[in-house]
Amino acid sequence: MLRLEQRQQPSKIMLYITPVLAVVATMLVGAALFMVMGIDPLKAIYLLFIDPFVDSYNLSQLFVKASPLILIAMGLSIGFRAGVWNIGAEGQFIMGAIAGGAVGLALWDTQGWWLLPLMAAAAALGGALWAMIPALLKIKFNANEILVSLMLVYVAENIIAAMAQGPLRDPDGYGRPVSKNLERHDATTLPDVFPSLGIDAGGVVMLLLLAAAFFLLQKHAMGYQIKLTGESPRAARFAGVKPGVIIAVCLGISGAAAGMAGLFELTGAAGTLSADFGVGYGFTAIIVAFLGRLNPVGILLAGVVLAGTYIGGENAQFALKLPAAAVTVFQGMMLFFLLGFEILINYRVRRAT
């Protein structure tokens, strides 16, 4: 029988290798799965994991898909580090898009470079406020933020459906419950910055915020407090950290990040607000956050890998008739493997004596 023995110190090697191990393990199991399904495993693995980073068109789409995931995950990871579980990023994403989109639609006829930043600010505010609900309820009433933020996702989905059918609906849209397409105006369309990688203005903001997050966690006092709260709430209390402040800051940051991601998605990719606006980035970002081991650099890589699997998955669908569901299975598997291998960081496997 095997047993687990705690290491003196977390293994640095394992820290870096585990995500790689997880991806490799997924590839192996995935290949086996494909063989069972009658799909050429090598071609499939290539399309899913390698092609997205090699083919130039795929590369140019990479950050289009990865940016929102990374941005949201970055915000979430700050909270997760502190033990504040924001599971409602999807709702904050939606509410941010509504807030920013409403500003853009209200000012439809005006032009000006300031419009996009204004919309981004509105979106950040909208997302942050939506995240403040679980924050306040936790601070004041000790309500579990996982459930409150999750319930608010459903509320947000209903709100956007109601908005798209009512106040924000395009009057020239044949009655369809969809808003005007913001990408028709340059003032409300995100400009491209590095098109070969798919990085638009939103992507640049994302990278800047990622750097800011890194700085916050590594160098700033608040970052220290956040990490301390997560590792040992008691020690944090003794050190004078106010739990309420941490909760508010963490949820606020993640809400704002998710909200902004929503606005960037609206003005950079989707274009319109409709009931189907939320495609699950808020949930996938949670996986990205964990895959990235809750640190900014890891999240960047994890976001890119996951975005790659989405793109690769779409290509595999029409090149190999791979069912769309297989990609979801893959992503779940990757996370399972990562979570499984993580134990090796803090523990050694030994034969029981």
Added chain:
Amino acid sequence: MKFTKTLAAAAAMGLALAGAAQAESHGGDPVKAGFIYIGPVGDLGWTYQHDQGRQAIEAEFGDMVETSYVEGVPEGADAERVMSQMARSGVDIIFTTSFGYMDPTLNVAEGFPDVAFEHATGYKRAENVSTYSARFYEGRYVIGEIAGAMTETNKIGYIASFPIPEVVRGINAAYLAAKSVNPDVEFKVVWVYTWFDPGKEADAANALIEQGVDVIMQHTDSPAAMTIAEEKGVYAFGQATDMSNFGPNAQLTAIIDNWAPYYVERVGAVMNDTWESTDTWDGISEGMVGFAPLSDKMPADVAARAEATIAAIAAGEMHPFTGPINKQDGSVWLADGEVADDGTLAGMSFYVEGIEGELPN
């Protein structure tokens, strides 16, 4: 429009598509047709029927054609990417099967002028973008007539998805037809705000049946309502596809979205280099709207009248929206003998007189 294709060596290497790299014009090389679906092929509704059309292309043209599809593609950036990828990989004609794919289709079409795009239920075209849709309201008229005759409680239930013109048209057409054979008929409309949610559709069907409805119509995509109708012993109509599998006793008939003839025609046009951008709104007469076999639970006279109506609409002798028809608020819409024009129909957002209840928004 002449289609030239560049040798996509890089694409072939990168994508490793099944099939050899393609050469110049369509001398003898297979035409590649791609399909973008909004939902899963297994929805047994909207997407399923489009896929049936795709399979018909394969059956018709055999080795001369290669088809591929991507299902469950959300509208927006994802759709654009998938379309671009398809176009880049050498697909000659791409069918985008949802209204919301409109802007992505136009955007990608601009970048690939040699690829033909077919956008279902859209209204914007370009030199290489066609639009197409089916006159489902003709089908609704036929089933409305049958429903009006078959109902014993005089209450007909309608499971509606979203209050958009397409859906409202269907309700109006069905109502007018039912009323024409049964002046006492009443329509109960339930809005479920989804195209596909078997649980909700089942609940809606149950709710309607509990309120005394004995014939159910739907504008949602799953066979859930039909299954409930079968269980509860009421009648129902299949939507988009023959649902008699789910309701052997319940299904009176079904409106079948028959995209096959149109799809075969368009792919054929690409093969002959005769493809052009068009707007198509076909109905029964062109075969785009079909029906499942009429159930033998129908008395002979009801079945006969249904057949006659189908034939009349097909021959162009009859139009479901022929006046005198008033709007729900009593105002006159169509004068005696006047036929509705396509423009009004396309933007229809009012109930006709006699339907109770408010049209949401």
Added chain:
Amino acid sequence: MDFSSLDPVAMMVLLIGAATPIMLAALGELVVEKSGVLNLGVEGMMIIGAVCGFIVAVNTDSPMLGLLGAAVGGAVVSMLFAFLTQYLLSNQVATGLALTLFGLGLAALMGSSYNGIRPPRMARLDIGGLSDLPVVGKLFFSHDPVIYGSVALVFAVWFFLNRTRAGLVLRACGENHDAAHSLGYNVQLIRFGAIMFGGACAGLGGAYVSLVRVPQWTEGMTAGVGWIALAIVVFAAWKPWRVILGAYMFGGLTILQLSLQALGIHISGAYLSMTPYIVTIVVLVIMSADRKKASLNAPACLGKSFHASH
């Protein structure tokens, strides 16, 4: 508006049907949480149960065997979560989410060749004279076996947790896993068992949707019901009988909205659909704010990994 056709009994019957899957899943999760584990993978386990139940029922032509298959399917897939969280000490929140994602994808793959197939029908109870009684007959004596089973399960869970030794031990694991361990109980094994029970219940709930309520298989058909079950557990303050209340409230609000529309009363769908979630938040807050009540019921070790340090 024709109120004469409003049938409260009929609505109640529909409501019970809509609430049962939630109730089953919530009951299972309640036991899991009482043992100290938070399993967010309920949605994944439910849909696996839905597809397994469907496949077994269709292939054996027996809805009952289908339900069994569903329970087994849910339990098996929950073992992934159990192994990772109990023996590999992985983070419960992340693992639960991975389970949901994995479950949804796997179910879609498994079910892809089962679209469009009719499952064997489940018979409804028909006790001679009793089922024909006005009101009471339909309300109490004409349901399918699963509904009666689910109510029985509520009682069984309550009895187990509060009146048996084993239940006490399980609750001890949830309240103070270190103490339980030092008393000689194998905390990980007990939690493993609880997780599997949760998986079986969630699987049953999912199968109810695919075999009875709809009945049909389509991918994603559970439509978020698993998340609601999680909320119901808190709503119910971890008390089995309150789970019924919470589940019925949720099911009720959906049915009500549809029935009202069928009556001709139109209330905007989107706004009404929000109410169950908002009400849940409100109740959550009330439950949590009363710290005495909350501390009496929320397992103290909920969500914390246990590792015996020698």
